[in-house]
Amino acid sequence: MSELGEAISRTISPEGSRIFSLRVLFFENGCFIIITEDAIRIGSISVSISSSNKVNTAKVIPSKFDSIFVNTITEKVASMINGICLISFNSKSQLALNDMKAIMGEVMDIVGGHRQREQKRVWS
Numbered sequence: 001m002s003e004l005g006e007a008i009s010r011t012i013s014p015e016g017s018r019i020f021s022l023r024v025l026f027f028e029n030g031c032f033i034i035i036t037e038d039a040i041r042i043g044s045i046s047v048s049i050s051s052s053n054k055v056n057t058a059k060v061i062p063s064k065f066d067s068i069f070v071n072t073i074t075e076k077v078a079s080m081i082n083g084i085c086l087i088s089f090n091s092k093s094q095l096a097l098n099d100m101k102a103i104m105g106e107v108m109d110i111v112g113g114h115r116q117r118e119q120k121r122v123w124s
Contacts, residue, residue, distance in 0.1 A: 008110050014102035022103070024110050030084030031077065031111070035103060043090025048074035050082050065094045073104065077111050
């Protein structure tokens with residue numbers, strides 16, 4: 001069973017051009033991902049839930065930039081954890097491909113590491 005409120009924070013600086021703050025807060029039935037550029041602000045909000053090999057997504061606050069990217073993250077994470085993924089994403093401008101790759105890589109690294117720790121707890 002996951003510890004309520006387990007949080008992980010990282011700074012992402014793809015090729016030194018932009019700086020993003022990534023925070024992931026894990027719960028027993030899902031996670032909340034916050035991605036911000038520069039100032040810590042609430043941005044667009046999307047939520048996905050995975051159940052019965054199906055993922056449903058809703059936009060709570062639409063993104064001015066990169067809505068497909070935001071939805072991709074929530075859907076992939078919800079599917080990986082078989083639960084709810086809520087994401088808040090704030091950026092100053094459209095993301096470049098290298099920014100997306102760096103952010104997605106860090107998110108997958110955090111979520112994948114969390115899943116491995118959870119599986120070890122179950123099998124121990």
